[in-house]
Amino acid sequence: MERAAVEFHEVSKRYGQVRALDAAGFTVARGETVSLLGHNGAGKSTAVALMLGLVRPDGGRVGVLGGSPAKAVARGRVGAMLQSGGLPDGASVRDIVRLACGLYGGRRKVGEVLELAGLTELAGRQATALSGGQAQRVRFAIAVAGRPELLFLDEPTVAMDVEARREFWDAVRACREAEGTTVVFATHYLEEADQFADRVVVLGHGRVVADAAPATVKARVGGRIVRCVLAEPDPQRLLALPGVTEVTVRAGQVELRTDDADRTVGALYSAIGGVRDLEVTGAGLDEALILLSSGKAA
Amino acid sequence: MLPLVRFELVRALRNVKYLVFLVAVPVGFYLMWGRGSDAALVAMAVYAATGGALMAAGGGVADDRAQGWLRQLRVTPLSGARWLAGRVVLGVVMTLPGILAVCLAAVLVGRTDLPPTRWAALAGVLLAGSLPFCLLGLFLGLTLRGKTAQLGIVVVFFALAALGGVIGQGDLPGAWQRVRELTPSHSLLLYGGAAANGRDTGLGQAGVLAAWTALAGAAVLARRRWSSDG
Numbered sequence: 001m002e003r004a005a006v007e008f009h010e011v012s013k014r015y016g017q018v019r020a021l022d023a024a025g026f027t028v029a030r031g032e033t034v035s036l037l038g039h040n041g042a043g044k045s046t047a048v049a050l051m052l053g054l055v056r057p058d059g060g061r062v063g064v065l066g067g068s069p070a071k072a073v074a075r076g077r078v079g080a081m082l083q084s085g086g087l088p089d090g091a092s093v094r095d096i097v098r099l100a101c102g103l104y105g106g107r108r109k110v111g112e113v114l115e116l117a118g119l120t121e122l123a124g125r126q127a128t129a130l131s132g133g134q135a136q137r138v139r140f141a142i143a144v145a146g147r148p149e150l151l152f153l154d155e156p157t158v159a160m161d162v163e164a165r166r167e168f169w170d171a172v173r174a175c176r177e178a179e180g181t182t183v184v185f186a187t188h189y190l191e192e193a194d195q196f197a198d199r200v201v202v203l204g205h206g207r208v209v210a211d212a213a214p215a216t217v218k219a220r221v222g223g224r225i226v227r228c229v230l231a232e233p234d235p236q237r238l239l240a241l242p243g244v245t246e247v248t249v250r251a252g253q254v255e256l257r258t259d260d261a262d263r264t265v266g267a268l269y270s271a272i273g274g275v276r277d278l279e280v281t282g283a284g285l286d287e288a289l290i291l292l293s294s295g296k297a298a
Numbered sequence: 299m300l301p302l303v304r305f306e307l308v309r310a311l312r313n314v315k316y317l318v319f320l321v322a323v324p325v326g327f328y329l330m331w332g333r334g335s336d337a338a339l340v341a342m343a344v345y346a347a348t349g350g351a352l353m354a355a356g357g358g359v360a361d362d363r364a365q366g367w368l369r370q371l372r373v374t375p376l377s378g379a380r381w382l383a384g385r386v387v388l389g390v391v392m393t394l395p396g397i398l399a400v401c402l403a404a405v406l407v408g409r410t411d412l413p414p415t416r417w418a419a420l421a422g423v424l425l426a427g428s429l430p431f432c433l434l435g436l437f438l439g440l441t442l443r444g445k446t447a448q449l450g451i452v453v454v455f456f457a458l459a460a461l462g463g464v465i466g467q468g469d470l471p472g473a474w475q476r477v478r479e480l481t482p483s484h485s486l487l488l489y490g491g492a493a494a495n496g497r498d499t500g501l502g503q504a505g506v507l508a509a510w511t512a513l514a515g516a517a518v519l520a521r522r523r524w525s526s527d528g
Contacts, residue, residue: 052373076375085373086366090309090358102301103374142370 004063005030005150005182006051011060012206013046020046022206023060028184030149033176035197036186037217042203044186045083048154051184052080065150072150076104079148081139083155087127094123097141104146116174117141118167132159137168144175151175153185157192169196194218224261228268229276230254241267302376302384303391310354310392320350320396325403327465332408339404340490343424344464346396348483351428352455355389356435360447363440378522382436389432390425397424412494419493427486427507433514440521458483482510 006028013021021043028034036044049055050062053069064072072078087096097119098110114120117137122130127138136159143151153172157165173196175181187193193200194214202210202217210217223245233254238247243260258264261280268275310316324342332338362368371381401417404410412420435451442450459465461474462483469475478484485503492499 054369054372073373074375074377078373080373082366082369082373084366085370087370088309088358088362088365088367090313091305095305095308099301099305100374102304103371103376105375139370142374146375 003066004028005032005065006034006184007061007063008047008050009061009063011047011050011057011062013043013050013055013057015046019206021050021057024203024206024208025060026201026208026211028182030182031180033183033185033196033198035193035200035214036184036203037188037190037193037200038186038203039188043206044188044203045154046206047203048080048082048152048184048186051152052078052082076107076146077148078150078152079143079146080152081136081143081154081156083158085139087130087135087138089126089128091127092123093119093125093127093130093138093141096127096138097123097145100142100145107147108145113141113145116144117171133161133164133168136160136164137171140168140171147179148181149179150182150184153183155186155188157187157189165192172196190218219259223257223259225281226256226258226261226264226268226278227281228254228278230272231274237272241271299376299380299384299387302381303387306354306384306388307391309358310388311395316353316357317395320346320353320392321399324349324396325399328400328403329407334408334410336410336494337491339400339408339410340420340494341464341487342400343397343420344483344487344490345459346400347393347424347428348431348458348464348486349455350393350396351389351431352435352438352451354392354435355385355432356437356439356451357448359385359436359439360443364444382518382522385436386429386432389435390428393425393428397421413496416494416496419496420490423489423493424486427482427489430482430507430510430514433511433518437514437517437521440518463487480506482507 004027008024008026010023010025011021012019012023024043024047036047038044046055050057051064051069053073062069065077069078094110094114097113101108101110101113111120114123117140119134119137119141122134127135130138136156140156143153151172157168160168169192172183176183185192185196194217197214200210200212200214200217201208210220229252231252233249233252235247235249238244238249238254238256241256242263243258244256244264245259246257248255256264265278265280268278324345327345328338328342332342368381372378401421434454438450438454439447456465458481461470461478462481463478464483464487470478485506488503489499489507491497
């Protein structure tokens, strides 16, 4: 058996002037669930396209299940939900699932796949008459129709509401537990990476800026930002406030990074006072990624 | 490949517009103008065969590309070569409803009485001769976008039918007649007529059909090589 499900070795890919991936390296072990996290344009979709052999790297090497990506796809060992993949018109959900089962050589029965993707009730519906979330489930059904050893999901829950998202991840989890499927999913939701991945690979500007357990990444990039104006800010005192992990002061403008905004704000009023223009925001992923890229949050 | 052909057949047979155009129209023409004439039988069977091949192989490909469906198929074990082969098989198979309907009308209403070997020869010629039309339709579907693709296929179909003498009567003026002799539709018409009458056909017509097949096939392969969206 191969060592790793996916191996990225110093992989680079350019599109014209844009450097989509820049010497990116990471591995995914068999049976692992790994999230590729990053904002739009960070290189997630490029990484997925490379793993599926849809594009070739300009430099470096991509290995999938011990061989080339194209070979793994041709053998039906890989299933994928692409962001740019779509469904045909003039076909019902059952038609499409039957086709997928057939293309993978009948490794799963049509009814089983419909059930797995939560599509049994919708089997007779035309694919073009589905909601965004339902269409995603059909694409999930295609991806798992061949009982894949490795499943790639590129931003799988984009079109889904909270409930649909939960049901979707339940289905992925069921697959993973029943078959030991290796799952690689790209997302820009930190929460999703935190809840479903064993490990998170954070991409920023085409580079791997972090590769760690979700809790570690979350601690680094999560938390909240408290901004306010103080008459005489003292960085030392501010850093000592409960929850505060980082302090930035610029001409009376104070920015505090905290992992407990409630206590920080409370202490700000009680222990320091003279607080004006208070504002609490989530530390955005973009912001966090800039920090990670520059190494400040490490 | 077979699951794909099956899937596409179901999809095509549910398309009512398509069936009207490729089955009802040639049968209607035959009944209105050509009842009992072997020439009309062959012409309308060629209409059904060339139209069926162009539309089934190429129609919908542009939409499938635009909607990302071909990209989705690319990450399944279905190889590009098998996808192409599947579309060609589909094109050839989808000529059958129209051909059979026209032949049936000829037997039942036109009282055409051909020996079984000639029926078989006619059907064989039409099926084999639909190959260049499948490839041509596929090329158009892979090249044109959206509604333009559907329209382009219909325009090419009628242009070839009119130029080739499948629809309309008499010779074309001057140089156009020479152009006619180079169209695949005209070759198929002559071949079909010969098969129905039990005559021998020259190799010239086979040459025209073979040249169109090679040309359209090369165009499809070149198009596949340079496109990233399919």
